[in-house]
Amino acid sequence: MLQKIFEQYRDSFLLAIIAVIIGVITGAIDCLFGKILINISTFRDANFIKLIFLLPFLGLFIIFLYKKYGKNSIKGMSLVFGVAHNEEDSIPLRLVPLVIISTWLTHLFGGSAGREGVAVQIGATIADNLGKLTKIKDSKKILIVTGMAAGFSGLFHTPIAAIFFALEVLVVGSLEYNALLPAVIASFVSNYTSSQLGLEKFHVILKTHLVFNIETIIKISIISILFGIVGGLFAHILNHTKQFLTKKLPNPYMKIAIIGAILSITLVTIHFGRYSGLGTNLINDSFLKSSDHIYVYDWLFKFVLTIVTLAAGFQGGEVTPLFAIGSSLGVILGSLLGLPCTLVAALGYSSVFAGATNTFIAPIFIGVEVFGYENLPYFFLSCSIAYLFSGNKSIYTSQKVLESRKEL
Template identity: 50%
Template sequence: MDKKSYILQLLKYFVMAVIVGIIVGAIDALFGRVLIAISDFRTIHYQYLLPFLPIAGLVITAMYYAFSKASLKGMKLVFEAGQQKTDAIPLLLIPLVMIGTWLTHLFGGSAGREGVAVQIGATLSHAIGRKFKFPENGRLMLVIGMAAGFGGLFQTPLSATFFAIEVIVIGKMDYEALLPALASAYTAAFTSHSLGLEKFSVVMKDTVNLSGTKTIAAVICLGIIFGLTGRLFSFSLSKLKAFMGEKIMNQFLRIGFMAIPLAVLLFAVHGSRYSGLGTNLISAGFTGQTIYGYDWILKLLFTIFTLAIGFQGGEVTPLFSIGTSLGVILGGLFGLPPMLCAALGYAAVFGSATNTLIAPIMIGLEVFGGANMVLFVIVCAIAYGVNGDLSIYAQEKL
């Protein structure tokens, strides 16, 4: 390809990225604002809603079976499209995953939201790429869509860009996708914010001096523990999903029956403290409220169980809450500022569980500012190395 043709093609992708960003950002705003309203309603009325979690699970599964059974694959379907194992991602996936996630959160399941946003972005961008017969559609258009989905929901376009690139291509940075992905992520973030979706950010005043041996050792320990936590999450989720699929092959029976003990436990343990996204734990960690020493492990277990039996949502926001609550506890143990350790955990556990390196560092920059960037680089790099190659996206990497 000559230089002129390359520039023309890049311009086409840039224009398409802006279009995708506007559409996905608008959908993210709708999805995110409804989800926040649902979460607030559930927090107040959980005692009336949690008992119906098994019924909600049956409704979600029936919905998929009635309208698009293939969409049950979720993120796996996205990666299959990128690997050209499937021709198209059903557009029905978008409303199904949105409604399914709303129901999961309304009735108290422990799940995230980024999986929905990423699937929305990937589905739309893939469909547009097929419509206009873009070359390299399966890979590049998926990166554009995933960056838009993540960026529009969390309004962290830099981390969204690198998240999409790192998740979809193994062992290398796909620089060809960088500019279009940045365009789609920034456009989606601007669009969703303009439509009333707020960004989460924390003014981080705490810092530490890395000149002392004791402090350096503590920071290294933080990276190792956060890395092991992310590895535990991704390993356990993969194994439990496989176990549930083998032992209870009927999806209706699996979600309907197993949601009964899930609802009972969520109700009994601190009155739905571990339901939903986990933003209550994140807020507690950064405002000096009570964080229990077991918050991180219970949120981890409840999220894994909720997703393994078939409820809809994502993993990233629960990972943020797991890292935050664990960081607060470790800060006290190591004599470091708890809020700073919470911020490091917020980024590093996410990075470990998703098997990404640059994305969590960018999360640190965009959510907590640049004052502690050296710490974020060190801790996230150690966590990434400790994890190895495990990821919550079992079908990832093209």
């Protein structure tokens, strides 16, 4: 009897064990990556003028690294999606050090970029390479999803959001339920590992309260439509900017050097580095200071400069800048419509992410895991509307979309 049960659930047991290993390794690497990135950002802010004009030369070095050692690693998230969709064979281990080092350098010299792409790629790479050691049938996509959940969770400490992000991001309108158990295990293990190793979580307690009435629903709906449009536009413009720059400057060395020089001058000229790095300064100002610390154009400059940085070929991610764009825009919209600015900033934090990634459930849980479960109705309403008004766009160009979602 026990033998039959074991044979029936053997693959599930093995996937669970592998998920624990993925969670521990990914959480540890996420912690190392995240803590060093924080120190790098602090150092950059203290030495900004000495570093920013070296950005184009740093760009040349990044292209050299990937050309010399990266092979197909330069595809980044597209490679992760390609392996999950059986369009690519595997993710080389070399991707992990390359993406970590190049992202550290991008931030050190003032590029406007994120970090989640690194974490997700780390988790997916570890999972894919561990999968080669097993002979579990049809497990490649399951393990990729598991690794993505671990990577996201270990860096952002939002394990439930990480699970749903990994389950829903590959194919819009479909959840990879086959990966649910290992994704849950890897996500919580990675979160626990990085937390125990000292990587802190961003968390805000919202002290504002609203009456959930018709007037509130209408105002939040209007704001959420704008969040969805902004998120969708970010994805759309980013993808087209990458194509445009590649067409106009097909030599990657020339492209990153020219755009890097333009970025250096722009980032110095506009508020002396305010829009460099992750955008956590804008996030902190949105929640921890009064609303007059946010300028009406903050979200727009972060929007444009992040797109240009990533389209040029610098490394990082989009999600933390999206959080910054959403929260700073939320402060402005909250002031205009007479709603609590911190609450609307929190809605923007999660809803612009929904609009830019074409995901629905994960953004809701990002909101409640960062800002509190008592605000669930607001996040559900805002993320739902933002998702519907995103224009079906995504920062992940290899994301597949079901026909039912295309019709919305």
